Amino acid sequence: MEQSLTRFIWTHTRREQSWVVAVVLVSLIPYYLAFDLPKQIVNGPIQGQGFEADGATELFLHISPSLPWIGEVTLFPGIPLQRMDMLMALSMTFLALVIVNGLFKFYINTYKGRMGERLLRRIRYQLIDRILRFPPQQFRRIKPAEAASMIKDEVEPLGGFTGDAFVQPVMLTGQALMAMIFICVQNLWLGAIAGGIAGIQVAIIPRMRRRLIELGRQRQLTARQLSGRIGELMEGISTIHAMDTTNYERADMSARLGRIFKIRYDLYQWKFMVKFLNNFLAQITPFIFYAFGGYLTIKGELDVGQLVAVINAYKDLPGPLKELIDWDQARQDVQVKYEQVAEQFRAPLLIDEKLHDVSLETGALGKPLTASGILVQDEGGEKLLDRVSISIEPGETVALIDDSGSGAETLAAVFGRAVWPTSGRLTVGGEAVTDLPEHLLGRRITYVSSEDYFFHGSLGENLLYGLRHAPYALPEHEDARAAKHARWEAMEARASGNADFPLMADWLDHGLLPPGIDGERDLDHAVTEALRASGLESDVMNMGLRARLPGDDHAELKAAIVEIRHRLRRDRDSGKVKLAIEPFDLDRYNPQATVGENLLFGELASPQAALDILRNTYAITIMRRLGVSTRLFDLGHELASTVLELLGGPDAEEEAPDDSIFGRLPFLSPQDIPELRQLVGRNAMGGYATAVPEDRVQLLRLSMSYSEAQMRMGLMTSDLTERIVKARIELAEAMPIELQALFTPYDPDGYNDAARVIDNILFGRIGRSNPEMQRRIQKTLTGYLSETGISGDILRLGLAEDIGLGGRRLNQSQRQRLSLARGLIRQSQYYVLNRALSAVDARLHETIVNATLQTLHRHDEKPAVIWVLSNPRMAGHFERVVVFDRGSVEFDGSYSALQAAQKSNCSLVFT
Amino acid sequence: MALNEEVNVLRQVPLFSCLEPLRLKKLAFASQRMHYDPTEVLFQQGDDADKAYILISGRAEILADGASGDIRIAELPPGSIVGEVALLCGGLRTATVRALEPLDVLAIEPQDFLAVLSEDRGACVRMMRVLAQRLAVTTSDLIAARAELAQSQDGSAT
Structure with a gap:
């Protein structure tokens, strides 16, 4: 990003700026014509100048300017008109000029507005783009709420300023100079005085306003910190209550608000002080004109006409001058804001733009994945990983275990690019990871950790999130209007330097889905398989059973559900199925x-x-x-x-x-x-x-x-x-x-829209029961559903359920399994699973580890699986085990070798 | 009312004896009443310990994995508490519990128990005393057992 805002604006809008200056200059012609016209109307047709004789005519639109050296040139001879006709013609011209002036103003303002908004969009986009390219450590520096407030609020005035960035000074300087020249022509001395005081004004006022800008900067900073603190307050509310620190927080907030108050109050004091001075200087000039000019007139050295002309001309000077000073202040103000924000978003190790290029194709990564001499230190200089070198081949299954410290976790995070090493090299097939584009790394290496994030939306959307790489198929527009709108959107995006790929395109990377048994890459099949391996299928089914089906859609599904209800009833009556259900x-x-x-x-x-x-x-x-x-x-x-x-x-x-x-x-x-x-x-x-x-x-x-x-x-x-x-x-x-x-x-033969699917099937409530019974009921229902062929529909209902902010409607175990499923649905060459199932209960954990390894190694192209285990007992499922002790590799070998080593060395994990 | 009946059972449990009846009522209300038929399993050895169970009516048995199938360790009469370790420190189940008769239990979640406990500091202290007494008994048993072991080893050595 450019250092100065003026340069930033100029770089991105110079063509528009030049155009708008040109249009403004052209617009001055009708503007001044309109000034002169009223005098002509009053003097001419109304007072009768030139129409003294009966039937006298004057020339309308007679244009013959007299040019130096050439003499008078008649451009248009004019039309002779009588008095009344002349009045009408001149009035009509006046009306036309009013409309033309209005239209010019409208055009210029809209044009400036669009220019400003585009620039605002551009700067916001650039800031967001920077966030996407920040190195991980940058996120410890900026609080999310602060970044949001900078992008949302702090850069907003920049858009408003853009329109006037160049037009305003050109215009105002021109106006001020005209007035000055006019005064000087009348009387050099008075001109010099007016010029001197204007000079003082221009020199002093901005200087005084510098303090205002400094205060403004502080105000911005404190306000941003305030929003950061409010964010913290809300996130930490339970800690605050638990520790009884509400009053400490109140004191802190009050102190902050007090600081803001002080800054704002100082601002007022200075602002009005500067205003006073400015007005005073502007008024002092007429005083000199009256006193000194009057003296000269009385002495006979200046004639009255000249003095009046000077005083009149002076009227036009303070206005533009004041606006110019205001403009300068606005400029400095936004400049400071811009620098502030730009400073925060400057990062030393920004990811290169090229590495983020959109790519529809997915190439292949080389082998092996190698860490050489990787050193990771935390902020305190503590070595989390101490010069570790390790190489992993495709097809290997590797368990990483921490004996003590967090070396295994850190190494996995380095593989997943969540942590950047302090020193050392991470390479794939001999190429440094830092030189490889994200469309290779982010697709061919799948990283799953225990605290992965989920975005607001449905479970299904989150499951497929890891496949949204590029706009694979452009959206088809229903009609010409939609297509036109899409073209306009893309054009506008480009005009502000934004990404122009449509959000509505099909972003799903079908090529990255794992192939099914028949080699086809089928989405539904991949979804089911990923859910099954991650032990989430019954959870999603359960969510589907708890969904409601309002409205007229799903008529067939509803009929099928009522059908299942009847079958269940028959089977229970005949004693074939025993479930604790209290029927309606x-x-x-x-x-x-x-x-x-x-x-x-x-x-x-x-x-x-x-x-x-x-x-x-x-x-x-x-x-x-x-x-x-x-x-x-x-x-x-x-x-x-x-x-x-x-x-x-x-x-x-x-x-x-x-x-x-x-x-x-x-x-x-x-x-x-x-x-x-x-x-x-x-x-x-x-x-x-x-x-x-x-x-x-x-x-x-x-x-x-x-x-x-x-x-x-x-x-x-x-x-x-x-x-x-x-x-x-x-x-x-x-x-x-x-x-x-x-x-x-409740209708025994009808579907109840207000009730959940499960209530519609059971047509009753689960009676006195226990979790085991609920599992059994679900299993029985799942059986019926698949017999009837609607289990896919119910699963889809579950996938359509909203998982809430950050996935909070799911429990932690479900969130972790969803994160795993989100990884398994992509075909990668390396899977890095960092304590991915730490919150899942032991029995299920082991089942999932098994199922995951089997699913991933089902194909001919076997990927490498690197799993940081939170429970070392499961290491037996892996071919290779690496044990870390305080950031260094303590053991690297097969599981049986580890067991042998354990017998002789007690310090190695688990017994 | 059922809630009162549950409170009466809870009062007999040593771990809860230090809590006032109103807090026990709160605990009972926050907990879930469950029903198990004979041979149904409350939890299995190796599961995560996430709840404690109070037997309101019916009996259950505690089983441990043995080389030749399950070994019965104890039988639980109504009014017993089982899996109480879950309330205080979690971890994994060390044994399996299975219903012997139609069984009604109250399943208590650790967070509800801790919420009730944290409202009453006196109860915390009393509970600490109960736990410490238990620890003292266990420790003296352990010392006695070790001494016995050492003696028998000495005896065999000489």
Whole structure:
């Protein structure tokens, strides 16, 4: 990036800048013509100058400038017009000039605006591009929130300035010079005085404003640090509460805000001081004109006309001068901002642009992968890896183990380019990794670590993330308009120096998918295989079973699911399948379901719908008649009291929200508690009869979420369940339309859109059970699904589920397995797995290690697998084992050799 | 109510005896009630230890992997706690637990237990005492066993 902003702007917009200056100069002609015209209209047709005689005519548009040496040249002889016609013609000309001036202004402003916005886009893109090319250590220097605030906010004024960067000084200097020359022509002395004071103004004011700029720089810096700190505050909130440091943080924040306040207040003081001085200097000149010029006039050395002309001409001087000074300040201001940002984004070891070139083809890496004399030191100078040399051939399976220290982890991170060595060489096939393009390294070496990142989106999108290398097939546009828009987008991107490959293209690298058994590279097959090897298939299936299918799509799938429901029912009735399921039955209360689900015999359309139902006269009349409302009111009250008791008194509220309680009460959040406390207090004595209507609705709504099986508070009696079932049947008899819209009833032969897939298959709830039983149910269901041929559809539903920010909707074990699957779905020559499954439980871990090795070595072209094991017991699955001790290789050989060595050397790992 | 019944069982467990009834109720509410049929397995030797189980009703057995199949180590009566190590330090299961009868258990997650415990400093101290007493007993057993071993080795040497 260029050192100075002016140079940056000039380099990237010089053609536009020159064009806009030219257009501005041309626009001055109609601008000045419009100035002169009113005088002509008033003097000519209106006051009658030149029309004194009856029927007299004047020439309209007579253009004959008198040029030096040539004399008068008639360009247009003019049209003779009478007084009234002349008035109309001149007025029309005036109107035309107004329109032309307006159009010029419109064009110039839009043009400048576009120029500025393009430059802003360019600079933002360049900054982002730099982030993508930073060496890893750079990320320890810049906080993410700070970088975001720089790219988003701090460079924004640069766009606004760009439009005026060159036009403004050219224009204003021109105007100021004109006024000066005019004054000097009238009287050299007065001109010299005006020039002198203007000179002082131009010299002093910017100097004083330098302090303003310095303050502005500080303001920018402190504000950026503030946003960084706020980010930290939010990320570290649990630590803050756990350590009781909220008040320390408050003090820190207050100190920061105080510093910002001081800077901003100083800014005000200086700003208005400078303004005062500037105004003063501008006003002092007329004083001299009046005093000194008046003196000269009285003495007879200057005539009155000249003095008036000078004073008039002076009016035009301070305006441009002030604007010029303002422009200069704006320039310095954005210059400082630019330098600030550019400084932060300057990195000594930026990855070369060429290494990031887009490539549709994937070449092959050489062999072997060699580390020679790799030294890695942390910031404190501690040697994480001490001059390690190791070479790995394709086809090898290598387990890396840390006896003590973190040498194995660090070496794997070096292979994965997540850590750059302090010294030493990493080569593939003899070529230095630093010279190899990322489209080779990033595809032919697959690196998976224990803390890999997931981007916001669905599970499937994240699974295929590692295949999005280049726009393989350009998007096909539906109509000419879409195609035109796409062309425009690409043109604009190029105009701002942005990447012009369309996001909507097919980015999926099918060529990198591992070939199936038949040699075909099929996406679905690759997905299933990767999920299976990483032990994630049943998790995804489970997510699919828990998905909902709203709307009219998936009609066939829904029919198939209802079909499975019937088969499951038959098989359970005949005793072929034994599962703990509590089915939905119109005549029976389902203890595993909530009161609401039992009362409506259906699934609520939304949590809000419960309130609407409880306010509905039809529903409430039936509930009252059957004595359900009073009992449920009491149940709601009892439930609320118990929850409050469990949470502890009002004093306990100050503490952090109690996750262990709220985790079991999905219908309540900590914010509801104060209100709940009042609700319970108000209705402690009287029952349903004395409560106000809104309290009734609130307590009844609470009761709707109660389930005896889940909450075990002993609030449900057989009398109440009978009444609820009775109410359910009566409610259904003449259900009004508005009530029907609020929930979806359980229909033994229909698909319930509001319920999950699994509930639709089971048509009931899983009864008293345990994790083992849930696994068995899922296994049974999976069996039915594959028999019916819809397991692929359910898997796709699971893949379409959103995994949340950073994959937080998955647990850590699932995240790690997803990361592994994301690596396995690409055909690489080297797989580097850095404690990839550290959070996966031991049994599953070993199964996955086995399955992964088998999957990767199924083809003829066997890749190298380098696995840093968090559990050394699994080393037996690998041909070669390398043990690290405090950053050095302690052992390198086969597993059996290691076992032999262990007998003689106790320091080697595991017994 | 079921919750109260669970609290009564929890109070009999030595590890929890130092906690107040209200906190036990909270713990019970946060925990999951599960049901196992006979021969169903609660956990297997070598699994990650992630939960402790309180037997509310029914009996279970503890098994260890042996050279010739599972070896029965002990039988657990209702009211027992099993897998409590999970609550304090995790690690791997050292034995397998299987239901002998229809079994109702309360599965307690470490984070819920620690949350309840962290609200009551007194309980922490009392619990430390319980654990230390157990350690003292185990240590003296160990010393006695070692002494016995040394003696028998001396005896065989001479």
